[in-house]
Structure formats: C-alpha cells, structure tokens
Amino acid sequence: MANEQTADRIRFLRLLRQVRNFEPRPVPQEAIDDILEVGRWTGTASNSQKLEVVVVRDRQKLEALSGMGFTYTPPGAPAPVNTAGHIAGAQAAVVIITEGKAEQIEMEAFDEGRLVERIMLAANAHGIGSGIAWLSIEGGRAACRLLGVPEGRRIKTVLSMGYTDAEALRARPKRGRKPLEEFAHIETY
Amino acid sequence: MANEQTADRIRFLRLLRQVRNFEPRPVPQEAIDDILEVGRWTGTASNSQKLEVVVVRDRQKLEALSGMGFTYTPPGAPAPVNTAGHIAGAQAAVVIITEGKAEQIEMEAFDEGRLVERIMLAANAHGIGSGIAWLSIEGGRAACRLLGVPEGRRIKTVLSMGYTDAEALRARPKRGRKPLEEFAHIETY
Numbered sequence: 001m002a003n004e005q006t007a008d009r010i011r012f013l014r015l016l017r018q019v020r021n022f023e024p025r026p027v028p029q030e031a032i033d034d035i036l037e038v039g040r041w042t043g044t045a046s047n048s049q050k051l052e053v054v055v056v057r058d059r060q061k062l063e064a065l066s067g068m069g070f071t072y073t074p075p076g077a078p079a080p081v082n083t084a085g086h087i088a089g090a091q092a093a094v095v096i097i098t099e100g101k102a103e104q105i106e107m108e109a110f111d112e113g114r115l116v117e118r119i120m121l122a123a124n125a126h127g128i129g130s131g132i133a134w135l136s137i138e139g140g141r142a143a144c145r146l147l148g149v150p151e152g153r154r155i156k157t158v159l160s161m162g163y164t165d166a167e168a169l170r171a172r173p174k175r176g177r178k179p180l181e182e183f184a185h186i187e188t189y
Numbered sequence: 190m191a192n193e194q195t196a197d198r199i200r201f202l203r204l205l206r207q208v209r210n211f212e213p214r215p216v217p218q219e220a221i222d223d224i225l226e227v228g229r230w231t232g233t234a235s236n237s238q239k240l241e242v243v244v245v246r247d248r249q250k251l252e253a254l255s256g257m258g259f260t261y262t263p264p265g266a267p268a269p270v271n272t273a274g275h276i277a278g279a280q281a282a283v284v285i286i287t288e289g290k291a292e293q294i295e296m297e298a299f300d301e302g303r304l305v306e307r308i309m310l311a312a313n314a315h316g317i318g319s320g321i322a323w324l325s326i327e328g329g330r331a332a333c334r335l336l337g338v339p340e341g342r343r344i345k346t347v348l349s350m351g352y353t354d355a356e357a358l359r360a361r362p363k364r365g366r367k368p369l370e371e372f373a374h375i376e377t378y
Binding site: 074109 | 194195197198199201202203204205207223225226227228229230231232235236238240241242243244245246247250263286294295296298299300301302303304305306307310311314315316321336337338339346364366367369371372373374375376377378
C-alpha cells in the first residue's frame, strides 16, 4: 500500500532533471560527503568496485574540464554543442574514473550509468542540481593528466553540480517522454 | 541544511541492495505502474528514449528467462553461477530492450545502467526487492523470440522483482565496500 513515504520517494525519483545552469553559491561539504557515501555504496557488476571519482571544486580546473568536452551538432541545432560547457559554471564536479579496459567497456559503461544516476539523486536530495557532461577521447586523456590519474585509466563522464538556477531551468524547453505504451510492453512486445 | 526528508532520501539511496530471493506473494499493480512511470522518465543520452521494457509475470516465461542467463565462475567459487537463475523465483521481471546498434553499445549500456538503478529504487520505494540478471548472447536472442521482440534489438539485462525474502537476505554474506578514500579523491587522484 502506498503511504506518504512511498509517494515522496516515487516523486523524488520521477522528477529528477538534468541541470546545467547553477547559482554562484557554493555547495556545502555535508552534501558532498553524502553524495560520495551514496556513490561508494552503489552496486557494481560482480561487486568489482572498479569505479573511482575525483571531486573538483578548484575554479581553474572546472574551467579546464569544460574545454575538454565531446562536441556534436544535434539534429536541427544551429551550432555544435559542447556537452561539457556547463562545468565552467558549476560549483563542483564529480569526475568518474573507469579502469579503461577495452574488453569490458560495456560493463564499465553500465556501472557508470548506475553511479551517475545515484549521485544525481543524492545531490538532488540536498536540493543540489547536477548535469552529465561527456569528455571527448582526447579530452578524457587531458583530464587524466590534469588530475594526476594514472595512465590507462579513462575519464569519459563528469557530473557538474551546484544549486539550480531555477530561472534558467524554467526558460529551457521541457522535453517530454514518449507515452507509456511505447516504453513499456506487457508480457509480449 | 539536512532536514528529515533529505536524511530519509539519502538513507533510501544508500541502502539499496540486490535481492535474489523472493516471497511467493504477488506484487501489486500500483507498484508496477509507479516503477514503469519512473522508468519512462529516466533520462537517456540526448533524450534518445531508445530503451523499452517488457514486464513479464507469466510463470512459464519467468522460468524460461531464468534458463537464458550468462553463466560464469567467480574467483574461488566451487561451481558456475547462472546470473539469471533468480528470475525463476521472482513475481515479475522487467526485461530491458536496447536498439542493439554495435556503434553505440557503450551509450546504450550507460543508459541501461541509469534505467536499472532508477527501477530498482522505485521498486524499493514500494518495499519490493529487485536483482539484476544478465542474459548470455544466445539467451538474449532466445528472449527476443520468446517475447516477440523485433529482430536486431537486444536483450541483455533483466530485473527480477518480488517481496524480499528477508531471511535469505540476512543469510547472504554482506559484501562491504572499499573505504571512502579509495573511492573518492579530492582535487587530484
């Protein structure tokens, strides 16, 4: 039976949004601590625990990371989009480090997706917005050098964080989802 | 500042566990509805919304899926483990269907990881346990045929679900996590 706590948790899960515009005020250490603790306990395939993170708050490093993004032109867009540009305006970034083993790239990506989702939710529990940034292949290598990550490891995904700039979020077009019957099928496709 | 709601949500995120033993009582439709709605709203790369799911409750299908698992022998284990075996005892399974395009396999796996995490949390919000099952390559093809999924799509991940068999969970060895300082680094690796 759905009680109030269940309803609150479902709403919490349902309403997570990507945030790419942040207020300039810093995020408190206790929120970062909670986020890292949730991240640490996120499950990994066969409990391999191979993912690690670097938390970056240094302004120069955040700006450097924002220039290492994967860039592409979405269909219909007037100009290319740098998917990491929003790191420059963030108060913190959580940089995800994978083992970078070619033969397990799919499993690493799956575990990374799990970790990203959990970290975004933990930030949101503290009222903090977060957005996914992708680094280019070359950018990922540059990020490893910037952060002193041992050679061979890989950086692809960075989460930028900060208090949500609510006005910018409201101004952004709301992207819906396809109807339930196109997402979920019952018993057969 | 952490208030009660924040603390509840962090605990909720922090304490999610894989469940592979289930009670025989069925899961209510309203829980399935919430789980699918949360799944539908889970973000995907560039909002591609390419993932779909099939919800299976038919006992024969659950048993068939449990036989399509990826099987391996963990280090030190006495015998091979069928990672999908637990589907046989589940009350429901959420089967994830990806586009199956080789050139985007990493992105699909990342999105799949995000979806899995969100669905497991939504189930947990209803007091329902869930566990990740992997199908073998051949098993994934057989699952497509079983569920009428168009050729070319891919099934790799299945979530089994049901009310947690608490006794079995308690009896299972608790697997810890590495210490925080080995998971998270500050400013540099």
